[in-house]
Amino acid sequence: MASDKPRPSKRRKLDSSALAEPDGGRLSESATLKPLSPAVLLVSLPGLLAHPPNHKYYIPSLVLSLAALRKCLKLSGLSPEIECRAWTGLAEIGMKVISGGLSQSEDYPWAKGIEGEVEKAMSKGSIIAQKHPSLRPYKLHLALLQAQLSQWQHKFKFARTQLRKLLSSFAPNDPPYTIYSVHLAYINLLVSPSSPNNIASSSSTPSSPPVAGSQDMHAALSAVDDLASAANSKGHKHMVLLSRVLHLRILVAANMWADVPEALKTAEQALGLSYQASATPKPRRPGEQDQFISFEDNFEAAMAVHLLMMSVVFFTHVGNAEEASPRLAHLHALMDSGVLDKFPDGMVEIPLPNSAPVVLHVTHPRVLFLLTFLVSSTSKRDAVGRKPKRKVFAQAGLDAWENESARDISFALWAGIGDVEEVEQRLARIRADLLCELIALSIMRSEFDVAEKNLDILVAHTRTYDIFPLFAARIALHHGHLAHALGQSVRASQCYNAAAGNAEPGSFVHAAALASSFALRLGLMQREHSAQGEDQEESGLPYERDIVDEGIHIAQACKGMGGTLEAVGQVLLACLTPEILVAKQHLKQALSLATKARDNHLRALILALIASHYFHTASDHALEMLQTCEQLAAGLGAPVDKSKPRPDSTDAAIPVGNAPLSLWVGERFLELFRRAGKEARVQKQLAHNKLLAKAVEDLVRRGTRTGGQDPLNTMS
Structure with missing residues (x-):
């Protein structure tokens, strides 16, 4: 059957040499594209050949770009603009080669000696x-490249002097993006560590990530204030917001925690954020979710993610779980909404009126994605329960790390090899941190097989990625806690000493190692006195003066190290003081800190110590605290499912959680029941204590036959 629709007419074939005008007319045969001059073509080739640093043709693109620019500069009759572009391009490509370590590697002979060529290009350009005043933007850009080269040459003072002169030489008609770029480069230079960093050698890895000195940090804060003043005077709100976030970031990096609350409040106000602290999670209906502010602007979204992470880290550090919880929930909501898709290569633009935008290099989204799991795991301090969130987030982060490691990472065209290495190193450290979270949680929950397995994985991982010196102290500390929990006092003491020796003085790990070692010594001294039947007099110090002074010094070192270590310091002071009222005050303050941080593992120990002070004077109060302590101790190792073994079963293992603490509480229960004449409760408690005693014996037997890898040999 024939169709009723008319057949469409055929298109007329156009001459490939002819072009169509906008109004649909025809151009003449002579109006063709003009060939580019060799100079323009050669100076434009680097932009056409550009590839991300993780592309297989990245190195060939650098070689060809250098060849094109060198050939362009050999041409005669170049205009000042083309010649200046060529010299600037040669300096840019050369800095990529230098910062990537190619000029220091024997595998790339074509890059050897390029430093002199880069310096010549900067000078000529x-x-x-x-x-030529019209080429002033090139002059500013070359000055920034010169500062980068000086920094790579470890001429830090000279680089800072160059940028300070540049900041004071701006003309009124200079575009805002150049002014802000110099401000940001100067801030970045100040917060960078002023210590040599040999790119070609990675064997001299520091024991902790390098941090700029306190004087440099204060100078950086002053530079951020100058940036904020410049942005305020021009009415650029996004740059003001950036200065607020930078100010907070510098304070957190420098551990200047006392100034963080005010800076955090200012930054949250700049983003329009406000939160209400909640002691307990609000009940929700099925499918109901909290409502949080979302961000359509890419720059604001990136700043919100960074700000929320820093706020959660801060409140977790100081032990304020009520303030950390709503901010963590907002961070999860942003991640679930796909906020990282707004800057997939870690680059955001800050639009400016009547000016080119400021291109900002932020933390790579792959790092932010995995860092969210780590921040979530760290902020959940409670180790009690069948599925502790701390364990759930840590394991989910490790699974995500394995999945993401097989995917390519997206980088911007202007990124270099150093950016790739930095992202890879950050991802490797995040996995190590997640393993540390799992190890610590497993030791708390008496899951010693899991802890030993993850310790082996952690050592292998840090060795593979050459970051073992960064984690040596923490690995030794974990080994010490594991040996301590298994009753291996000699090995635990050796590990604590190794951790303190490898940690940076004044750091969290250093203070934790000293406190752990001192607490172990106190316990061994009390055990020795109990074994010898020695009774301490109520008057006088229970320990020698030097022991007390050492404990007070360690407790002072724990102050300012966060809520957890401050509570540990209070516990040590309570153990050292001979006055019961003073000891109760220290324990009360420690309990307040642990409760505020929702650290039920430490809270169980503090409750046991408080109960011992009321055991003979207020039995009812002691019984109440012992009951809470018993619940917490049992929850430190609760199975995932609620299935219980049959009473007549002899093979099924009954989970007891923290067996030593549970047995100690059971013995106190037994004495209180006997004192009250409750014979039925006495018999029931005797049977339960028998099971707990067997669990403790199994624990001691396991610690006796388990040697494990010696962290002292591992660090040699």
Whole structure:
């Protein structure tokens, strides 16, 4: 059957040499594209050949770009603009080669000696740009490249002097993006560590991530204030917001925790954020979710993610779980909404009126994605329960790390090899941190097989990625806690000493190792006195003066190290003081800190110590605290499912959680029941204590036959 629709007419074939005008007319045969001049073509080739640093043709693109620019500069009759572009391009490509370590590697002979060529390019380009006012943007850009080269050459003072002179030489008609770029480069230079960093050698890895000195940090804070003043005077709100976030970031990196609350409040106000602290999670209906502010602007979204992570870290550090919880929930909501898709290569633009935008390099989204799991796991301090969130987030983060490691990472065209290495190192450290969270939680919950397995994985992982010196102290501390929990006092003491020796003085790990070692010594001394039947007099110090002074010094070192260590310091002071009322005050303060941080593992120990003080004077109060302590101790190792073994079963293992603490509480229960004449409760408690005693014996037997890898040999 024939169709009723008319057949469409055929298109007329156009001559490939002819172009169509906008109004649909025809151009003449002579109006064709003009060939580019060799100079323009050669100076434009680097932009056409550009590839991300993780592309297989990245190195060939650098070689070809250098060849094209060198050939362009050999041409005669170049205009000042083309010549200046060529010199600037040669300096840019050369800095990529230098910062990537290619000029220091024997595998790339073509890059050897390029430092002199880069310096010549910067000098030639600056002279041309200075002679022609229209080329002033090239002069500013070359000055930034010169500062980068000086920093790579470890001429830090010279680089800072260059940027300070540049900041004071701006003309009124200079575009805002150049002014802000110099401000940001100066801040970045100040917060960078002023210590040599040999790119070609990675064997001299520091024991902790390098941090700039306190004087540099204060200078950086002053530079951020200058940036904020410049942005306020021009009415650029996004740059003001950036200065607020930078100010907070510097304070957190420098551990200047006392100034963080005010800076955090200012930054949250700049983003329009406000939160209400909640002691307990609000009940929700099925499918109901909290409502949080979302961000359509890419820059604001990136700043919100960074700000929320820093706020959660801060409140977790100080032990304020009520303030950390709503911010963590907002962070999860942003991640679930796909906020990282707004800057997939870690680059955001800050639009400016009547000016080019400021291109900002933020933390790579792959790092932020996995860092969210780590921050979530760290903020959940409670180790009690069948499925502790701390364990859930840590394991989910490790699974995500394995999945993401097989995927390619997206980088911007202007990124270098150093950016790739930095992201890879950060991802490797995040996995190590997640393993540390699992190890610590497993030791708390008496899951010693899991802890030993993850310790082996952690050592292998840090060795593989050459970051073992960064984690040596923490690995030794974990080994010490594991040996301590298994009753291996000699090995635990050796591990604590190794952790303190490898940690940076004044750091969290250093203070934790000293406190752990001192607590172990106190316990061994009390055990020795109990074995010898020695009774301490109520008057006088129970320990020698030097022991007390050492404990007070360690307790003072724990102050300012966060809520957990401050509570540990209070516990040590309570153990050292001979006055019961003073000891109760220290324990009360420690209990308040542990409760505020929702650290039920430490809270169980503190409750046991408080109950011992009321055991003979207020039996009812002691019984109440012992009951809470018993519940917490049992929850430190609760199975995932609620299935219980049959009473007549002899093979099924009954989970007891923290067996030593549970047995100690059971013995106190037994004495209180006997004192009250409750014979039925006495018999029931005797049977339960028998099971707990067997669990403790199994624990001691396991610790006796388990040697494990010696962390002292591992660090050699």
